[in-house]
Amino acid sequence: MSTQKQRGFGIDIGGSGIKGAPVDLEKGRFAEERTRIATPQPATPEAVAEVVKEILDHYGWDGPFGCTFPAVVQHGVTRTAANVDDSWIDCDAAKLLRKVTGREAVLVNDADAAGVAEVEYGAAGPDAGVVLVTTLGTGIGSALVVRGTLVPNTEFGHIEVDGHDGESRAADSARDREELSWEEWGERLTRYYRTLENLVWPDLIVVGGGVSKKFDRWSEHVHIRTPITPAKLLNEAGIVGAALLAHRA
Known part of the structure; x- marks a missing residue:
């Protein structure tokens, strides 16, 4: 072809x-x-x-x-x-x-593919350094890309935060289940992302998942040192990233 x-x-x-x-x-x-x-x-x-x-x-x-x-x-x-x-x-x-x-x-891994796509074509860009991509949905998926190179299979949704599995309290499903306000959920995300910041010290955090479309409603309640931005490729990211990785391979 x-x-x-x-x-x-x-x-x-x-x-x-x-x-x-x-x-x-x-x-x-x-x-x-x-x-x-x-x-x-x-x-x-x-x-x-x-x-x-x-x-x-x-x-x-x-x-x-x-x-x-x-x-x-x-x-x-x-x-x-x-x-x-x-x-x-x-x-x-x-x-x-x-x-x-x-x-x-x-x-x-699906989150890894989305992360690669966001770095190559989306919210991060080639000079972003250490990029942490998290998808906030039923659980929390994660991808870590360092200067364009994927560190595969990070499972940062399952890090322990305040004695709990991180995604059990900070995923979008937890916001729905517990009927949290945007401010209350922002406090949960602040604790979650601060824990991650102290582990991997990212230069940028990109947030995917359906709730990224409402970024302006909750991001002001997240108080962390790392710049944070919504994903751009949305539901296309996984397919695009997988295609790119296969092409590179």
């Missing part, structure tokens, strides 16, 4: 849907409208791999592709499983995807 030097392909595996699209790697956005197929139930590795192949076939994509997954991913092996079948735990998923699809596959 002659356009593959400027294009990549990304797929995002989630608990409810599997989404994919070709990506314009110069502009950092979808080159065509994405396709979504419901995640098969049970979401076993073999069943999911067949859906991934179906999406690649739909676009006639025959080159390498990147694939996000909601788990710790070590060298193509999925070590955990969130919202998918437990048979993913310790599965050599990259090898399975290569076998089923007939294409080279690069597997990456």
